[in-house]
Amino acid sequence: MEITSAQFIKSIVGSHNLIVDDMPQISFVGRSNVGKSSVINKLVNQKRLVKSSSTPGKTQQINFFLINDDTYFVDLPGYGYAKIGQKYREKLRKLILWYFISGEAPVTKVVVIVDAKAGLRGFDREMIDIIREHGYPFVVVANKIDKLNQKKLHKSITDLKGELGDGIEVFLFSAKTGKGREKLINNLLEA
Numbered sequence: 001m002e003i004t005s006a007q008f009i010k011s012i013v014g015s016h017n018l019i020v021d022d023m024p025q026i027s028f029v030g031r032s033n034v035g036k037s038s039v040i041n042k043l044v045n046q047k048r049l050v051k052s053s054s055t056p057g058k059t060q061q062i063n064f065f066l067i068n069d070d071t072y073f074v075d076l077p078g079y080g081y082a083k084i085g086q087k088y089r090e091k092l093r094k095l096i097l098w099y100f101i102s103g104e105a106p107v108t109k110v111v112v113i114v115d116a117k118a119g120l121r122g123f124d125r126e127m128i129d130i131i132r133e134h135g136y137p138f139v140v141v142a143n144k145i146d147k148l149n150q151k152k153l154h155k156s157i158t159d160l161k162g163e164l165g166d167g168i169e170v171f172l173f174s175a176k177t178g179k180g181r182e183k184l185i186n187n188l189l190e191a
Contacts, residue, residue: 001185001189003189005066005068006044006065009066009072013061013062014098019064020105023071025072025108026109027107028110028113029096029110029111029112030078030079030113030143031079031114031123034114035143035144035175036050036078038050039111039175042175042178044067044073050063062074062076079096096127097130100127100130100131100134100136110131110138110139111138111139112139114141114142114143115143116143116144116157117152119163139171140170140171141170141171141173141180141184142160142170143174145179153172169187171184
């Protein structure tokens with residue numbers, strides 16, 4: 001499977017203008033500094049489709065991208081970035097939770113992106129609990145594998161899989177090198 005086209009459709013900040021049609025919505029969620037935008041850009045083979053920044057916390061709305069004219073990639077705000085202030089962090093957290101909990105969004109699959117070195121953090125665990133509770137299929141992408149040697153990567157992934165338990169697929173990924181791209185695309189776009 002290959003991604004042949006990808007285009008930005010729109011951003012929303014609440015339930016108004018939510019895209020609800022018959023196309024699948026694959027949602028991407030993760031901490032602010034985990035490289036979520038870079039992962040999506042690498043998947044679609046475009047450098048600037050999803051705006052990324054050296055400043056974590058750049059994504060502050062829900063962004064919709066049409067992939068292959070038949071699937072949406074939904075880029076949710078990053079969470080946990082300290083410098084944006086507690087009140088605004090909580091606002092972003094509520095927006096993410098609304099997307100998953102309200103039942104209004106037709107979520108097909110969720111991609112939880114974590115830093116391969118850091119593993120799961122508090123809000124990652126909360127997100128996974130919510131995703132499981134609402135029955136959404138999900139995968140975990142361990143990004144930034146290029147920053148770890150084989151020994152550290154093996155330990156990190158073993159710990160991650162141990163914490164997640166059986167049945168949760170973990171994809172090793174590097175947004176920098178593209179390692180793991182084809183395997184992840186095949187999982188996300190399988191019929």
